[in-house]
Amino acid sequence: MGLDFSVIPKYLDIVLLGxxxxxxxxxxxxxxxxxxxxxxxxxxxxxxxxIRWPFQAFSFLFLGTPLLLQLFLIYFGLxxxxxxxxxxxxxxxxxxxxxxxxNSELFQTxxxxxxxxxxxxxxxxxxxxxxxxxxxxxxQAVRDVIPPIGNNMIALLKDSALVSVIxxxxxxxxxxxxxxxxxxxxxxxxxxxxxYYIINLVMEAVLRHVERRIQVSR
Amino acid sequence: MSNPHPFVDIRHAQKSFGTLEVLKDxxxxxxxxxxxxxxxxxxxxxxxxLRAINDLDPLTGGEIWLEDKQINKSLPxxxxxxxxxxxxxxxxxxxxxxxxxxxxxxxxNVTLAPKMLKGLSDxxxxxxxxEQLTKVGMIERIDYYPSQLSGGQxxxxxxxxxxxxxxxxxxxxxxxxxxxxxxxxxxNLVMKKLAEEDMxxxxxxxxxxxxxSVCDRVLFMDQGVVVEEGPPDVIFRNPKNERTRNxxxxxxxxxxx
Ligand SMILES: Nc1ncnc2c1ncn2[C@@H]1O[C@H](COP(=O)(O)OP(=O)(O)OP(=O)(O)O)[C@@H](O)[C@H]1O
Ligand SMILES: [Mg+2]
Numbered sequence: 001m002g003l004d005f006s007v008i009p010k011y012l013d014i015v016l017l018g019x020x021x022x023x024x025x026x027x028x029x030x031x032x033x034x035x036x037x038x039x040x041x042x043x044x045x046x047x048x049x050x051i052r053w054p055f056q057a058f059s060f061l062f063l064g065t066p067l068l069l070q071l072f073l074i075y076f077g078l079x080x081x082x083x084x085x086x087x088x089x090x091x092x093x094x095x096x097x098x099x100x101x102x103n104s105e106l107f108q109t110x111x112x113x114x115x116x117x118x119x120x121x122x123x124x125x126x127x128x129x130x131x132x133x134x135x136x137x138x139x140q141a142v143r144d145v146i147p148p149i150g151n152n153m154i155a156l157l158k159d160s161a162l163v164s165v166i167x168x169x170x171x172x173x174x175x176x177x178x179x180x181x182x183x184x185x186x187x188x189x190x191x192x193x194x195x196y197y198i199i200n201l202v203m204e205a206v207l208r209h210v211e212r213r214i215q216v217s218r
Numbered sequence: 219m220s221n222p223h224p225f226v227d228i229r230h231a232q233k234s235f236g237t238l239e240v241l242k243d244x245x246x247x248x249x250x251x252x253x254x255x256x257x258x259x260x261x262x263x264x265x266x267x268l269r270a271i272n273d274l275d276p277l278t279g280g281e282i283w284l285e286d287k288q289i290n291k292s293l294p295x296x297x298x299x300x301x302x303x304x305x306x307x308x309x310x311x312x313x314x315x316x317x318x319x320x321x322x323x324x325x326x327n328v329t330l331a332p333k334m335l336k337g338l339s340d341x342x343x344x345x346x347x348x349e350q351l352t353k354v355g356m357i358e359r360i361d362y363y364p365s366q367l368s369g370g371q372x373x374x375x376x377x378x379x380x381x382x383x384x385x386x387x388x389x390x391x392x393x394x395x396x397x398x399x400x401x402x403x404x405x406n407l408v409m410k411k412l413a414e415e416d417m418x419x420x421x422x423x424x425x426x427x428x429x430x431s432v433c434d435r436v437l438f439m440d441q442g443v444v445v446e447e448g449p450p451d452v453i454f455r456n457p458k459n460e461r462t463r464n465x466x467x468x469x470x471x472x473x474x475x
Contacts, residue, residue, distance in 0.1 A: 118317060118319065120313070121319070126331060217321045
């Protein structure tokens with residue numbers, strides 16, 4: 001059986017719709033992982049023990065177990081205790097929290113690396129600890145850690161394929177569906193790989209743009 | 219006495235970092251509108267004393283008062299925070315390395331604290347920023363980022379940022395010693411202008427000429443104690459203490475070479 005890419009146009013709309021879902025999940029989870037990561041970092045560094053410990057246990061759980069298992073748990077497991085999370089939401093939350101834990105490690109390092117004089121200057125003006133963190137320290141820490149956070153977001157895009165296992169019709173699952181009707185795995189997997197690659201390129205372009213924009217504010 | 223406290227009142231200040239005793243029973247009273255210079259060799263405790271005034275380096279003994287408020291009062295955490303944030307609004311501080319907020323433009327550097335702490339509207343805050351930046355001659359750079367400014371310009375913006383809180387006292391910790399020599403004068407001019415407006419100032423400096431021309435009083439510190447204090451012409455022209463004389467001689471020799 002030779003290759004026949006002429007089957008693609010008929011299924012292109014399904015695949016492109018899958019791409020839209022992939023982008024939506026990636027954006028949703030990226031937002032959760034970004035703000036969740038900042039929150040976790042601030043808690044890890046500054047919260048009293050009684051708040052810090054449960055969050056650290058939670059982080060450890062997310063770091064130490066497979067993402068696949070976490071998605072199963074959120075989607076299939078929580079229903080049993082009465083929490084019915086729709087598949088898309090389960091994907092966004094699972095991916096988002098998983099990467100929030102990774103991002104938190106980066107944010108913690110960069111928060112600690114912000115020059116001590118910055119917080120001192122803010123405190124001398126009369127800002128509280130919280131105000132100093134929010135307006136002076138965290139914005140600079142975020143700015144300094146954009147490149148590695150961007151890499152995490154690209155890893156997140158790739159891991160979003162895992163969400164197919166809980167039935168979200170994202171890119172990978174829609175390819176499988178097209179393959180199910182056409183028996184043309186090579187053609188569709190190549191197509192889907194190309195689409196992931198294009199999304200990836202766009203993300204990197206956005207990232208470079210952001211990096212250039214913040215250059216002057218160092 | 220109508221006013222029981224001098225404006226800034228440091229009483230028997232003591233500070234140790236671990237076993238290292240950095241301030242040993244220092245007392246200093248500064249009246250409203252007075253300008254005091256603190257000089258002394260490196261490591262003598264000048265920065266520590268200045269930073270104790272707004273409790274950045276809390277004292278291990280003694281008291282610090284601003285008018286009728288004790289700054290380093292020991293209070294439960296929340297009350298302490300509230301108390302210290304209130305007093306700090308009244309004390310402006312200028313650092314050797316400027317510590318401008320690099321992620322904010324000049325304008326926002328100046329408006330950040332007034333907006334957050336005094337609830338100024340955007341319009342009010344902008345007017346305030348323009349007023350303070352005009353005073354330090356930096357109005358043209360209001361929409362620049364700190365990274366786009368020279369050291370002298372950064373320090374003038376840092377002064378405007380502190381002034382925007384309308385402080386009662388200004389503390390300067392070697393405001394010009396990180397600057398290239400040709401940029402020192404523009405910052406000194408701004409400080410002189412403040413002196414003419416009767417701002418109360420405590421100035422840690424290595425610039426004896428400047429100290430002599432603007433200050434009412436000079437303190438010479440060494441190894442955590444005030445060795446000698448007096449009017450500038452006495453301290454600089456006719457010091458009584460041997461250590462003061464040695465320091466000044468060495469310092470002048472160093473500055474000349
Ligand atoms: N956070 C700290 N922990 C430990 N020791 C410190 C700390 N800060 C200052 N010291 C020590 O306290 C002493 C006084 O330091 P300080 O910075 O007040 O001196 P200074 O007079 O300002 O000197 P310089 O002219 O070099 O700025 C020094 O021996 C210094 O090493
Ligand atoms: Mg010093």
